[in-house]
Amino acid sequence: MYNPQRQYAVLVIDINLFNTFVDSFGHDEGNVLLKYFAALLKQLFQEYGVVLRQRDDIFIALLANRSREEVNHLTQQVLTLLDCYRCNKTELRLNIGWYYSDNLDVTRANELDFAVMRANQALSQVKEFLGCGAIQYTHSDESVTSLRPQFYDDYHLISQ
Secondary structure, eight states: OOOTTSSEEEEEEEETTHHHHHHHHOHHHHHHHHHHHHHHHHHHHTTTEEEEEEETTEEEEEEESOOHHHHHHHHHHHTTTTTTOOBTTBOOOEEEEEEEESSOOTTSHHHHHHHHHHHHHHHHHIIIIISSEEEEEOOTTSOOOOSSOOOSSSEEEEOO
């Protein structure tokens, strides 16, 4: 049963170097890519939550009733969604920042805003330190483990 007050995650997803892709191949090809990617996200998350397009190449997935491990697994699946998409042999990669809570009440706008803000902060870390991949924002009192060297702050790195 869907309960947005239990086990909630927000993923903020963008296509790495999307503007460079559009500059190289044009807006029409950029639109084709966005529609293709949106369809893949919708298919992947249809039974777990909703996917929204925030702007340009940024999408937000809102997931409820999933454990942290399930969200981690889904995040790793998202990282591979564009592996088969090729345009003139251009390889596309993704950036994901995500936030997870066991007790977030997203029916309250301020708590949903908080989760989106934290996921965006994690996305900024991905872009700054990795170039592509995924990072989970976590509270500093939670344990932090990593498959790559960890950053000593409030972020959890998920390998790509």
